[in-house]
Amino acid sequence: MQKKATHRLKEGFFVKKFKKAIALSLSLAMGLSLAACGDKKEETTTAATTAAATEATTEAAQDTEAPAETEAQDTEAPAETEAAAGADFSGDGKVLNIYCWNEEFKSRLTDHYPGYEKVDDTTGKIGDITVKFNITPSENNAYQNNLDATLAEQADAADDDKIDLFLVEADYALKYVNTDYTMNVADLGITDAELADQYQYTKDVVTSSDGALKGVSWQGCPGVLIYNRAMATEVFGSDDPAEVQKNFSDWGKFKESAKALKEKGYYVNATVNDAYRVFSNNVSSPWVVDGKIVIDQAMKDWVDLSKELVDAGETTTEGLWSDTWNKGFMKDSDLPTFSYFGPAWLIDFCMAADDAGSIAHDGGWAATEGPQGFYWGGTWICAATGTDNPALVADIMRQLTCNPDVMKEIVVADNDFVNNKPTMEAMAQDTSYGDAILGGQNALAMFCAGADKIDLSNISVYDQGCNEKFQQAMKNYFEGTSTYDEALEAFYTDVQTTYPELTH
């Protein structure tokens, strides 16, 4: 503990040097491992923002002063939004800066954007424009802190340093959408007609309080119950989704099935937080109404269900994304897990299909509707106000979120559920398509039905902190160190520290 003085006074010069070197290499290693953690999709969903407190929209930004490594071009008059129509980037700046928190968007851009060339792990090229990824993990709010600080400087930043595009999740999308940091999608030249095939809810998330659309998403995130086929056969006599659904059609059945699973030594979910989104995204009122924190009945229902499951030893209280949570994806795990609640990205992104030791590798999962429809997560692309690459940003949005060919490619290659209704509905009928992780099951019809029902009228700016703190506080109740009221009180205190403007 005696950090300060000891250093200075007593340690030998050599020890000090050595310590520094070790600390440095350790911190590098640590940074890497953190980055690796960041790969996991964060629990919250994305929402993007961009900055520039200035009046600035497109024109102001892309002017002439040709910074450092530029080659040529970039001098003539601002190309402005219309340029995007023919995907002509001649008016754009030399560098496209993308802010995000994991590799997901990068891989989508690398694999599916026409003409993207990879240079190294965090840079690429589209034509003459260098694409730079600034990836900051979401842990401890690092991504948003970094983004907020950079956005605040946006107006004064050199063109090549300005954020051009950034990603946001649903849990905090409104934070950016309701500011001038994000550009209207319409100002980029993208028309409503082009966006007509997208699911309405993906637009609702990023529509500002005055009705402007501020971002677009390539994915939809209706959730299903993803279960282990082998366990289903053993416990329920069949791994057929329709049969399994009968055992999970409502929460009463869910609890009975959890008991049956427990008798065979299986956990119904890896942690209580697996079912969290099924409740939290089916609330009847937002977390905060008129500056007051409100506990919705759905949240109370989640608490009651979770407490019951934990007391019966049918699930655990570990955090999502933890090593323990991940154990259920593996064969011969000491946490044999029957099911996870999740959308398409969870199947593709978390289940470790590349790992020969995973259940997903052998296609050992299947999907069914589960007790209740829900959505979870999703990543939205926002254009930063002040960007000097409006044409390219618009084209990326168009290609990834409006171009049916590219989107179909994403479904086939990555099994993501894309934000294009006709494409998804056509693919749901396509018997030749199947998700290898789900043992060849085509679960898209299920996802499509879910996507139509998603209602996001109850999201608020405060969702991220409230969700996080609620799970954190209730863990104490589930484990029996606190009563429900004590845990609730702790939750209020925590949220009011996080958001000082709230009361309860």
Added chain:
Amino acid sequence: MRGSKNISRYNRWGYIFLIPFIVIFIVFQLIPLGTTIYNSFFEHYFANGGITEIGPKFVGLQNFGTLFSDGRVLTCFKNTMIMWILGFIPQIIVSLLLAAWFSDPSLRLKGQPFFKTVIYLPNLIMASAFAMLFFTLFSDFGPINSMLTKIGLISSPIKFTSTVMGTRGLVAFMNFLMWFGNTTILLLAGMLGIDTSLYEAAEVDGATSSQVFFRITLPILRPILIYVLITSLIGGLQMFDVPQILTSGAGGPIVDGKKTSQTLIMLLNDHLFSKNYGMAGALSVVLFIITSLLSFLVFKMTKSNDEYK
């Protein structure tokens, strides 16, 4: 005349050599200290998830009122001190023992440099990495639990981080592991500085080794012990990374509505989400006062003892 001129010329060099320290001290310590105190009188934060600026608005001592009204400062102070003491006691005992052994020529310990390096090693690991390691080791389904289960010592996993003593104990244990090597080396340096003729004289007088230790080594070592105590106390009050990571920022189990492993700096950290300069400033001022008082107290104790002697 000539002489005094020379002295003042030398003195000038003294001041010049002090400049880097003074400048760094003013820029990185004094000014931030001043602005912290200044900020603590204002309502100033960023609403809507940290993006809409509120204030600054002068509110007098209101932040301090809010701070003390919910009692968290006191709880956190208590947690911090408990975890520090739990770690410091074994730390000082083990360090004294090791230092005494290392410095005792009659033991003729072999491979001293090796062991001195090894006990120092945990301190080279970043505290956060160390905490992450323990978090994984001691998680409900982690290696420690599965090992214990396999040996047959326990039938169901021990939930280390869900119990008050488990969490506090782990934090204290980590701090102990990280710092006992460092303390040993400090104490060893002090012990080696003791005039060997004192020990020889004691031996001639027939003193036992425990008498030598308590009557000669410890009293002479006292200034270094005080130094270790103060630095450890100040470091302990600033405890953050280890409990923060071990509890995933949650501050340990909540018992009777109080977080049991949240430290003062963790509480401060919670105010940073909304960039709450006002509350964070007030908390920092309180922390500053506590640190000053405790250091002053320890300092005073040693000083009066010296006069007494």
